[in-house]
Amino acid sequence: xxxxxxxxxxxxxxxxxxxxxxxxxxxxxxxxxxxxxxxxxxxxxxxxxxxxxxxxxxxxxxxxxxxxxxxxxxxxxxxxxxxxxxxxxxxxxxxxxxxxxxxxxxxxxxxxxxxxxxxxxxxxxxxxxxxxxxxxxxxxxxxxxxxxxxxxxxxxxxxxxxxxxxxxxxxxxxxxxxxxxxxxxxxxxxxxxxxxxxxxxxxxxxxxxxxxxx
Amino acid sequence: xxxxxxxxxxxxxxxxxxxxxxxxxxxxxxxxxxxxxxxxxxxxxxxxxxxxxxxxxxxxxxxxxxxxxxxxxxxxxxxxxxxxxxxxxxxxxxxxxxxxxxxxxxxxxxxxxxxxxxxxxxxxxxxxxxxxxxxxxxxxxxxxxxxxxxxxxxxxxxxxxxxxxxxxxxxxxxxxxxxxxxxxxxxxxxxxxxxxxxxxxxxxxxxxxxxxxxxxxxxxxxxxxxxxxxxxxxxxxxxxxxxxxxxxxxxxxxxxxxxxxxxxxxxxxxxxxxxxxxxxxxxxxxxxxxxxxxxxxxxxxxxxxxxxxxxxxxxxxxxxxxxxxxxxxxxxxxxxxxxxxxxxxxxxxxxxxxxxxxxxxxxxxxxxxxxxxxxxxxxxxxxxxxxxxxxxxxxxxxxxxxxxxxxxxxxxxxxxxxxxxxxxxxxxxxxxxxxxxxxxxxxxxxxxxxxxxxxxxxxxxxxxxxxxxxxxxxxxxxxxxxxxxxxxxxxxxxxxxxxxxxxxxxxxxxxxxxxxxxxxxxxxxxxxxxxxxxxxxxxxxxxxxxxxxxx
Numbered sequence: 120x121x122x123x124x125x126x127x128x129x130x131x132x133x134x135x136x137x138x139x140x141x142x143x144x145x146x147x148x149x150x151x152x153x154x155x156x157x158x159x160x161x162x163x164x165x166x167x168x169x170x171x172x173x174x175x176x177x178x179x180x181x182x183x184x185x186x187x188x189x190x191x192x193x194x195x196x197x198x199x200x201x202x203x204x205x206x207x208x209x210x211x212x213x214x215x216x217x218x219x220x221x222x223x224x225x226x227x228x229x230x231x232x233x234x235x236x237x238x239x240x241x242x243x244x245x246x247x248x249x250x251x252x253x254x255x256x257x258x259x260x261x262x263x264x265x266x267x268x269x270x271x272x273x274x275x276x277x278x279x280x281x282x283x284x285x286x287x288x289x290x291x292x293x294x295x296x297x298x299x300x301x302x303x304x305x306x307x308x309x310x311x312x313x314x315x316x317x318x319x320x321x322x323x324x325x326x327x328x329x330x331x332x333x
Numbered sequence: 334x335x336x337x338x339x340x341x342x343x344x345x346x347x348x349x350x351x352x353x354x355x356x357x358x359x360x361x362x363x364x365x366x367x368x369x370x371x372x373x374x375x376x377x378x379x380x381x382x383x384x385x386x387x388x389x390x391x392x393x394x395x396x397x398x399x400x401x402x403x404x405x406x407x408x409x410x411x412x413x414x415x416x417x418x419x420x421x422x423x424x425x426x427x428x429x430x431x432x433x434x435x436x437x438x439x440x441x442x443x444x445x446x447x448x449x450x451x452x453x454x455x456x457x458x459x460x461x462x463x464x465x466x467x468x469x470x471x472x473x474x475x476x477x478x479x480x481x482x483x484x485x486x487x488x489x490x491x492x493x494x495x496x497x498x499x500x501x502x503x504x505x506x507x508x509x510x511x512x513x514x515x516x517x518x519x520x521x522x523x524x525x526x527x528x529x530x531x532x533x534x535x536x537x538x539x540x541x542x543x544x545x546x547x548x549x550x551x552x553x554x555x556x557x558x559x560x561x562x563x564x565x566x567x568x569x570x571x572x573x574x575x576x577x578x579x580x581x582x583x584x585x586x587x588x589x590x591x592x593x594x595x596x597x598x599x600x601x602x603x604x605x606x607x608x609x610x611x612x613x614x615x616x617x618x619x620x621x622x623x624x625x626x627x628x629x630x631x632x633x634x635x636x637x638x639x640x641x642x643x644x645x646x647x648x649x650x651x652x653x654x655x656x657x658x659x660x661x662x663x664x665x666x667x668x669x670x671x672x673x674x675x676x677x678x679x680x681x682x683x684x685x686x687x688x689x690x691x692x693x694x695x696x697x698x699x700x701x702x703x704x705x706x707x708x709x710x711x712x713x714x715x716x717x718x719x720x721x722x723x724x725x726x727x728x729x730x731x732x733x734x735x736x737x738x739x740x741x742x743x744x745x746x747x748x749x750x751x752x753x754x755x756x757x758x759x760x761x762x763x764x765x766x767x768x769x770x771x772x773x774x775x776x777x778x779x780x781x782x783x784x785x786x787x788x789x790x791x792x793x794x795x796x797x798x799x800x801x802x803x804x805x806x807x808x809x810x811x812x813x814x815x816x817x818x819x820x821x822x823x824x825x826x827x828x829x830x831x832x833x834x835x836x837x838x839x840x841x842x843x844x845x846x847x848x849x850x851x852x853x854x855x856x857x858x859x860x861x862x863x864x865x866x867x868x869x870x871x872x873x874x875x876x877x878x879x880x881x882x883x884x
Contacts, residue, residue: 162822
């Protein structure tokens, strides 16, 4: 066990624990988008930045291991400023604001991000409703990798992949011929973890898009 | 990087299965594009799931542009930009009647862009098939179907006895095995304070020590030959002119770390690197210098060469390992570091080509002699630098650390050709800062360049002459940055696109807003691509604000 201090509170953490785990053990909130505790840390969204004493720049809580005596500031001003900017960038790539019930919308709201300073090209609408239960709206994908990792690490179906590069990065199933023509077993783990409703279970769609989430 | 996919690859590797990327590259070579049946075949042969293969097929430049019978690739690297702006690209588009990434309807000819061909000494460069033509008339010849292979200038050394610009003679490996042993060799590398020459400057001895002490059933050494930095052709020269020196460095690393296999990852933009390295490997095996029981020492060491497929970020070590194993070349968060979990999940050292080429001298002569190579500097060893076409005598030159950038530009490279004047130089690649002509007296060394917001980086010295508009430079660099972002982390994936959009038109750029974007890139990005792109932009903001069109 080692002892770290999170926002002035000392907590004991197990060997190999991450800064994010330490912060949560201390009851502190750290914003995350690509993190899902059922999956190995990925380090893509960079929204979980925190201040760490002795580090010249903020570090991502999810992939930084704790060291004995580490002092962590979850609300470090620079870390929060950059995290907010990154959330603004994510909002800027979506053709519409994320639905209020989504994790992305909730993180944005809690960070006080309402609009983006960097409007620009948005993802083109590209909807795939071929599967009876799973809907994929590529334009809402933020390439957090949670669905791909759920399919790989949790379900072991390997039906999903990241595609493209840079701003064009997205996800797809199989050889891009839809969930049904892939090794998808319709388990729904991807829809369950998606933080933007890019993948949803079809029966939930009307509730989330037409009537608002109940 | 998915550990499940890595484990699948490891198991298939044991039965000599090709990687998915190798199968897809072969398909493009064979019939000009990747089809679904190629993807199915790649999945079957490599053991990767079909979805993962699909992901690979949408990542690499070489798999994306369809090829005709005559495939023309025009270089859009920074040296070619400095030579002609985008005029050579426009000329080849007009001449062939094709857009970038397009193939003619009859399939006779196709056009793609490539960054960079490593003919920065003779820009603009264009590749047709495997022949790279460059310099005056190259574009016209490519359009007419009359391309010829351009010559490459000889390299040279300012040292009394060349350390890097020489063919390897394996004397370092002989001495290490006869007199030192692995632990003493590693101690020499640590004492020599060999800093990585690929950009980050990380101490090689520290990496080796981690890997040597890491637990693993087997260990690997990977030579990073993915010299993607536009304007740099140093590792190209080493791989193609001194492959034995690189292989000797690899074998020494393997000997010190306890690894029995090495890989070299070469760039597909350098079509000669892989065959020349493979020929040198065959010679070394025949001479008992590679293979089983090297020099009768009981140590086994062999080397495999793997060629990439067009992606700048694959030069980052975790992305490089993904590419080497045939996966998408995206960056992974560290830890785990490659020294702990690399190729096939085993401890792996990733060293730049030039870094490894430093090791034979150090092994033969010892740390003290190595440290003395740059008498005017705290930095140990020598450095290869290279110059772009704007200079009078552009080539690769071995120099001691500590000379001023002015001495390098004026005395070593002869100043600019045709009496032109330097406006600014970008040092070390696209992530390196830009030094205006007024600061050329800065010493070429790690600390001195860092103080100017610049870096040694890969060692390229790329001059822009006074005819260059610096807003065009910003636009050029940001287009490259956005195109090459691997797409893994959010700040780089979206931020570089937005930064390019800011400069793409003629509208004035809001300075405060742009600097906030640079901060998010610099502090938020996962790797040095997004984290490093702000450096040259900050140089431009500092030294050429009036040219950038700010408000």
